[in-house]
Amino acid sequence: MTSPTPPRGRQMPSHPIAPPLPHSSPAPDDDLPGLLDPVFPGGTPIPFETDDRSPFPDRYSISREREKLADLIEADDPDPHDPRWARYELYLQRCDKLKQMEAEYRVTAGADATVEPAVATQLRDLGSLVDDGVDTMTLHTKEGFRMFMGRRRDPAGHYNAIPGGKRVASSLKALWALTRNNNPYADWALLRADHRIPELRRALDRQATLLSAELKKRADKGLGFGILKSREPKVLELGFRSPYGYVIAELIVEFDYYVRVVKTLGRKSLFSDKEAHDAIRQFTRPIRAAFEEFIRFENWLTKPDLLPLSRADFLPGADANAGKRVAAVTGIFGAVPAGIYAGHQISRHSQRRISISDTEKAMLERVAADIAAIDSERGAAGDETTDDGLVD
Known part of the structure; x- marks a missing residue:
């Protein structure tokens, strides 16, 4: 709750508003000390609006009282003979008290009242969490290592580039950072990663089993046949800076183990050379296709012209540059699913601000409905609240 601004040219009245309220129990002595009870000098209760979310024990609502007393509050020289004068003075008192409460809350970092301020302020000095040790990934096969490392196109042009896990982890980290800007297409990309990567990992595990x-x-x-392993496995230090780096590491390790099982069957003549090759290729292609998709999202969404893209660009009244961004991004990726735009579907890891006002939520819902209507007119499949439609 933001602190209201007292009216111009008017200070808090010097005389108290006493004695206790007849129609409510007084707050404990240590509950909001200095808060006077809302009664007229004769003891009659001063009427006021209430709100269950009020910080005051009697549920006094500053925002609703501001609406009721708007003319007095906005007046340069309010009339002290106005019948609502005591109510106006109560409003000023509560404004000052709320400011005091907010200041105290900031100083004590919102600690319980039983915590000493000197202890509460230490929260700000508490260091961030760091890894206790080094995260590692052990790989046994050249296929697994190549899947992690990737490959650039060679200078002679004989070999095409292959996206690697290290590169796609960087792309997902960039998309994860873009969610902080409330970018719906970054949310969409991460939702696709949330669906597609675990699906590939489960398929590898099932087939290896x-x-x-x-x-x-x-x-x-x-x-008895043991599963092949490298004479000199490579232990790689990870140190990813986003949760999605570790999602990729899990996929790479699962793929590496699957290759070991396949090669074991080939070595023991349970698979022919072709069967072993095809079994590995069965997964290299969809994994690389997934990597290329996420890299494509990152390549486009981090271009300077699209970098500021946010949900606000889709709202009525957005400026011309916002309109250009919306036209460009929908031309590249198509319309973002309405459920994702409205926030019904959220990626497992996001830096997006989830807590929004009812007004903002209603606006998002209206725009999402417009997106769904346009998508429907184009013959696209209807949006669902499941993972359907997140993956091609």
Whole structure:
């Protein structure tokens, strides 16, 4: 709640507004000390508006009283003979008291009243959390290492570029940072990552489990095969700066293990060379396709012209530059799903401000409805509240 500004040229009255309120129990002595009870000098209660969210024990509402007393508050020289004068003086008192409460709250960092101020202020000096040790990832196969490292196009042009996990982790980190700007397309990209990457990881795990069952069958008959591992596995330090880096690391490790299982079956002649090659290729292609999609989102959304993009650009009354950004981004990616724009679908990790006013929420809903209507006219599938439609 923001502090109201007392009217111009009018100070808080010097005389108190006493004695206790007949129609309500007085607050404890230590509850908001210095707060006077809202009664006329004769003891009759002063009427006032209330609100359940009020910081005062009697639920006094400054915002609603401001509406009722607007003419007195805005007057350069309010009339002391106005029948609402005592109510106006009460308003001024509560404005001052709210400022005092807010200042005290800031100084004590909102600590419980039983906490000493000297202790509460130490919260500001508390250091941020750091890793206790080094995060690592161990890889055994060249395929797994290449999936992490990626490959640039060679100078002679014989080999195409291959997106790697390190690169896509950087892209997802950039998209994660863009959510701070309330960018709906960054939210969309991360939601797709939330859906697609775990789906690939689960598919790798299922397939590795099925293939490992072939090894177990041999073991049950007395033929024990161990899963291949590198003589010199490579331990990579991670140190990602966003949660999505670790999502990618999990996928790479899952892929590396799957390749080890496949190559074990090839080494033990349970797979032919072609079967082993095809089994690995079965996953390299969709993983790289997913990587390319997220890199594409990052490449476009971080261009200088699109970098300021936010949900506000879609609202009525947005300026010409906002209109150009909306036209450009919808031309590149299509219309953002209405449910994502309105905030019904939220990525697992986001820096977006979730707490918004009812007015802002209603505006987002109206624009989301317009987006859905336009999308429907174009023949697109209707928006759902599930993950359907997040992945091609």
